[in-house]
């Protein structure tokens with residue numbers, strides 16, 4: 001590789017931001033001042049290229065410090081990591097949180113997604129845009145994962161260190177205060193307030209949220225923490241996989257794949273090393289359960305990842321955490337550091353001769369990076385585009401090695417499986433959907449938040465618990481990739497098989513209730529815009545199909561009957577091809593919600 | 606002496622395409638098998654010298670038991686597979702893909718696509734006059750080749766040819782996301798400010814004419830480009846000791862372009878700036 005770097009130089013601050021991550025450069029080949037020695041031999045090369053996975057953290061370092069990524073900064077980062085500048089530019093421009101154009105140091109993300117739109121995001125946005133001074137850049141954002149406190153805004157102010165503040169539920173004044181004075185803005189609500197059942201008897205996954213101090217490892221241990229890991233060491237890796245398989249646990253990230261089978265497939269691969277990846281990219285509109293778990297009970301995820309790694313023979317775990325989750329990031333970073341300092345992570349976990357450590361990687365604003373193979377590319381420092389399968393992650397995943405990737409909630413379920421035993425766990429829920437399940441309830445309810453119920457409760461029971469309001473018009477299950485159901489379908493059992501039989505989906509556990517305050521065509525347009533914005537652009541059916549879908553929905557936003565029929569037919573044809581011919585789940589599901597609104601709710605009729 | 610590598614003989618595997626038995630060597634794709642059976646499967650992003658990227662999805666076929674359609678160009682044939690290369694479901698997706706492409710980019714210089722649009726009864730106009738298009742001006746920023754991204758279908762072939770599959774220059778990449786994604790050098794600068802060495806290997810693999818040699822671009826603009834009047838002459842490049850095979854494309858006794866055969870074991874269709882663009886001296890008749 002003979003790389004070409006432009007003439008732009010980094011500013012001292014940009015250089016300092018990169019050096020703080022990578023250490024000072026060793027030679028002029030990496031961007032230091034030239035010495036005689038540099039003329040006699042070249043350094044960098046393969047050793048530096050092996051650190052390509054530091055590209056995304058490097059882009060964050062610059063963006064966090066300066067607020068945007070200049071030519072000089074990108075060039076310096078490329079020199080340090082031996083990355084071709086064209087590729088780094090391709091990566092930087094892939095993510096919504098980065099800018100390669102100058103912009104103010106403070107970016108205020110205002111959510112305009114479904115729950116927030118229903119809670120008045122339009123007015124909030126207009127007010128904020130009018131009130132924001134030249135020092136604040138307002139960005140209309142997809143769901144920020146704060147739907148229980150809609151409407152939501154997140155301010156990020158670049159600097160050293162970067163500062164963040166959340167305003168939710170946000171008023172114009174509160175959002176502007178968060179942006180202009182992130183340090184003095186009021187502290188956001190504790191995660192326990194997102195769990196209406198907090199502290200109640202009978203909870204399994206949520207039992208520590210609001211009960212333990214999320215910063216304290218001792219508190220975690222005093223509340224049952226690390227008993228599951230001890231069980232795991234007693235069972236041995238094969239024993240752990242057997243328990244997980246017998247428990248009937250299936251993935252909670254949306255695809256409902258049996259977890260034990262995934263672990264077994266990876267564990268038995270001869271190629272080394274094996275990798276564990278925890279998917280905490282949670283960007284499906286309406287989903288916030290993983291955030292609440294990480295903010296309220298961070299050590300449980302550290303323990304669960306340790307168990308998973310032990311079972312599959314991995315010594316390195318990556319936690320890929322959504323870029324718009326500053327508090328979850330802080331708490332997980334703290335928990336990992338504490339666990340490491342106390343011997344719960346590291347070269348010899350609990351003196352059992354098992355080595356394991358966790359690296360946290362931040363996403364940077366791309367829903368598609370939650371797709372399992374796009375996530376690998378993102379960690380590796382490439383554009384977050386899905387790979388074609390086969391090969392599957394269990395064969396060739398992160399860095400081309402056998403990899404288990406699991407959702408946060410999936411992993412946290414492993415703790416009760418080991419402490420109560422597979423049979424007791426499998427007795428919870430129904431025969432084909434075992435265990436407890438988290439639901440993210442938002443929209444037209446009195447008590448929005450994360451609810452834990454055994455699989456098998458009905459949609460109506462859940463909504464009752466959350467205090468559903470009058471005038472229920474529709475319920476969205478599974479998020480933007482899911483589907484709408486009618487208010488007369490509340491008898492649907494909340495299980496994988498029950499929702500499938502009813503022709504809908506559980507997805508990631510989103511339950512969003514809508515009354516008639518926002519016209520349905522407006523909601524569908526927002527969903528279509530989400531997919532258009534979030535398509536990675538790799539394949540034609542999705543890249544162009546999502547655009548044509550949004551255009552058609554625009555045309556019929558105020559039409560019905562014969563006036564809309566032509567475009568509804570067009571939508572069906574494009575939707576069918578997106579579902580059939582797209583590479584990944586994003587394009588394949590981009591028409592689900594619109595289709596269900598037409599067929600089930602009678603939209604545009 | 607030229608040694609043609611024969612490789613290890615590969616075992617044959619058997620499966621069915623459209624009800625007929627197909628026997629292909631292990632490792633073949635469904636597309637290989639379809640072509641061997643004489644079936645025309647449209648392809649755009651597939652290239653004979655590149656690893657399949659499977660981005661365009663125009664080659665999709667139906668495989669029994671699969672939830673979605675699969676790309677013939679990259680899915681390996683497996684024993685016992687039951688493949689349908691046509692039928693309503695396959696034709697529907699191909700038609701929509703063609704319509705989506707034709708409604709968003711200029712396909713006027715994409716070989717064969719007019720025939721496929723007709724065969725699949727595609728009507729790109731039905732998305733209406735307001736349908737978003739790429740609409741980019743051709744970029745003429747150097748003397749050797751032109752980038753006209755209004756014709757680009759984002760097949761990734763140029764990026765792959767410039768990167769680790771052939772040229773190792775890594776001068777170009779996909780930038781942006783979704784419908785806003787474009788092929789670009791860093792900071793979307795002119796080519797002259799990039800790592801490009803003007804080998805033209807990206808031009809060679811581009812399936813749409815979005816990349817074209819400046820000479821061809823100018824002749825097309827002047828209305829003088831006429832492939833039916835062109836002849837091909839095979840020779841060896843005189844510049845260096847590698848001795849790449851060259852195909853000179855000649856129109857009216859003038860060299861109008863240089864390529865190299867894709868099945869040539871040395872070049873695989875690739876050349877360097879001298880072989881590809883340095884032909885003016887040949888016609889220097891003094």
Ligand SMILES: Cc1cc2nc3c(=O)[nH]c(=O)nc-3n(C[C@H](O)[C@H](O)[C@H](O)COP(=O)(O)O)c2cc1C
Pocket residue numbers: 250251252253254255256257279280281282283284367368369370371372373405406407408410411584585586
């Ligand atoms: C577009 C798209 C986005 C996704 N986003 C997420 C996500 O944010 N979190 C998640 O856990 N899974 C997400 N998934 C599902 C993952 O691909 C994968 O199936 C999951 O992480 C596997 O973990 P599990 O088996 O524990 O569910 C997404 C899938 C697609 C297609």
Ligand code: SF4
Pocket residue numbers: 368385386534535536537538539540542543582583584585586587588
């Ligand atoms: S379906 Fe969409 S998101 Fe998925 S690979 Fe294709 S373009 Fe990218």
Ligand code: SF4
Pocket residue numbers: 766767772774775776777800801802803804805806807808
């Ligand atoms: S001409 Fe060669 S170096 Fe330049 S972009 Fe094309 S393939 Fe890359």
Ligand code: SF4
Pocket residue numbers: 756757758759760761762763764788807810811812813814815816
């Ligand atoms: S410029 Fe040509 S080769 Fe490159 S992506 Fe576009 S169509 Fe493909």
Ligand code: FES
Pocket residue numbers: 111112113114115116117142143144145146147150151152285286287
């Ligand atoms: S935070 Fe606004 S919709 Fe989720």
Ligand code: FES
Pocket residue numbers: 647648649650651658659660661662663664665676677678679
């Ligand atoms: S030719 Fe197969 S996906 Fe493009």
